[in-house]
Amino acid sequence: MRWKHHEPFFxxxxxxxxxxxxxxxxxxxxxxxxxxxxxxxxxxxxNYESLHALAQNxxxxxxxxxxxxxxxxxxxxxIFHGLHDVGVSTGPLARTLTYGLAGLSSLALxxxxxxx
Amino acid sequence: MTIPAxxxxxxxxxxxxxxxxxxxxxRYIPGTHSEPTFQRFEIPYVExxxxxxxxxxxxxxxxxxxxxxxxxxMAVCGSCxxxxxxxxxxxxxxxxxxxxxxxxxxxxxxxxxxxRDLVIDQEPFLEKLESVKPYIIDAMANAPSGKPGAPAGxxxxxxxxxENRQTPKELALFDQYxxxxxxxxxxxxxxxxxxxxxxxxxxxxxxxxRYNQDNRDQGNADRAPALNEEDGVWSCTFVGYCSEVCPKxxxxxxxxxxxxxxxxxxxxxSWLLPKGAR
Numbered sequence: 001m002r003w004k005h006h007e008p009f010f011x012x013x014x015x016x017x018x019x020x021x022x023x024x025x026x027x028x029x030x031x032x033x034x035x036x037x038x039x040x041x042x043x044x045x046x047n048y049e050s051l052h053a054l055a056q057n058x059x060x061x062x063x064x065x066x067x068x069x070x071x072x073x074x075x076x077x078x079i080f081h082g083l084h085d086v087g088v089s090t091g092p093l094a095r096t097l098t099y100g101l102a103g104l105s106s107l108a109l110x111x112x113x114x115x116x
Numbered sequence: 117m118t119i120p121a122x123x124x125x126x127x128x129x130x131x132x133x134x135x136x137x138x139x140x141x142x143r144y145i146p147g148t149h150s151e152p153t154f155q156r157f158e159i160p161y162v163e164x165x166x167x168x169x170x171x172x173x174x175x176x177x178x179x180x181x182x183x184x185x186x187x188x189x190m191a192v193c194g195s196c197x198x199x200x201x202x203x204x205x206x207x208x209x210x211x212x213x214x215x216x217x218x219x220x221x222x223x224x225x226x227x228x229x230x231x232r233d234l235v236i237d238q239e240p241f242l243e244k245l246e247s248v249k250p251y252i253i254d255a256m257a258n259a260p261s262g263k264p265g266a267p268a269g270x271x272x273x274x275x276x277x278x279e280n281r282q283t284p285k286e287l288a289l290f291d292q293y294x295x296x297x298x299x300x301x302x303x304x305x306x307x308x309x310x311x312x313x314x315x316x317x318x319x320x321x322x323x324x325x326r327y328n329q330d331n332r333d334q335g336n337a338d339r340a341p342a343l344n345e346e347d348g349v350w351s352c353t354f355v356g357y358c359s360e361v362c363p364k365x366x367x368x369x370x371x372x373x374x375x376x377x378x379x380x381x382x383x384x385x386s387w388l389l390p391k392g393a394r
Contacts, residue, residue: 003344003383004345004346005345005350006383007346008350008382008383008384011350011376011380012384015376015380085311085353087311
């Protein structure tokens with residue numbers, strides 16, 4: 001059949017981001033939001049040099065991209081449909097702002113990771 | 117809705133010495149009444165009365181002009197769905213004792229037009245239901261010696277050739293969705309349907325899913341246009357209240373998400389496959 005819209009694309013990213021947000025993001029928040037600032041991990045595990053070296057690994061770069069970008073797409077889709085729920089018009093402007101921000105951020109992250 | 121209640125207790129209402137309970141019922145005849153109003157009825161409190169019994173008492177004893185749909189009295193026909201204190205329920209399996217002694221507010225199902233009093237306009241839903249072709253399509257294609265699209269005479273031959281078998285595992289894929297009685301409580305519960313009446317909605321999608329999951333059915337492609345359009349499965353934001361209010365324990369929210377996965381697969385294949393194979 002001919003598709004007149006591409007909602008499945010955004011929904012798929014939203015779904016994948018939902019899984020990441022549920023399983024990976026809480027761990028990342030625990031690590032970066034609590035354990036690191038409270039110095040509950042050995043200093044060698046989180047100093048700049050060791051984290052930078054870790055992020056050089058191609059697999060780790062991929063993991064960072066997947067965790068951050070998919071979470072952003074998840075948020076964008078949630079906010080876009082949330083706007084509809086609270087009665088705000090969800091025209092091209094809202095679509096561009098939400099998905100556009102997620103897209104640009106993902107692109108910026110990709111460039112950052114590739115040039116790291 | 118903030119509509120002032122008018123006290124229209126009939127002369128034949130029971131004496132105040134009996135235990136009683138108050139029903140505030142929305143009354144409205146489009147074209148005759150300028151706006152919906154609530155009418156208050158004092159009725160005897162009988163512990164084993166359902167709301168349907170209470171409405172029957174009002175219609176028989178107090179005000180014969182009260183209109184509401186009902187039929188089977190046992191949660192099978194799906195006719196008597198209405199709002200009780202803002203929650204969509206079947207009148208036949210909602211009981212006075214669960215509200216007593218508080219007054220109960222009775223309204224027609226939310227998100228639908230009112231035909232008269234508690235009777236809602238089902239027409240838009242019936243059109244949606246029809247659009248998803250809720251019946252088995254080309255059942256004999258998989259039967260022994262069956263051929264897709266074979267004429268009726270051939271179908272009789274294939275029936276003689278052998279039955280269309282189904283394992284318990286294959287049945288389990290759609291069994292719960294076949295329990296839907298089209299009572300429309302899920303449409304009243306759905307905030308997306310409230311915002312966008314064009315949304316195909318929980319019951320129609322559940323029934324489409326029921327047939328899509330049936331291994332005897334060959335109609336997935338026939339149902340795809342209605343399901344895959346923007347007002348099809350994609351309007352759902354997985355609030356899940358539809359599944360909570362379903363009186364038959366169908367899980368429409370699950371059906372919709374599964375149809376989204378099917379739709380996303382179709383969408384991806386529409387890009388990957390060559391044009392002729394889509």
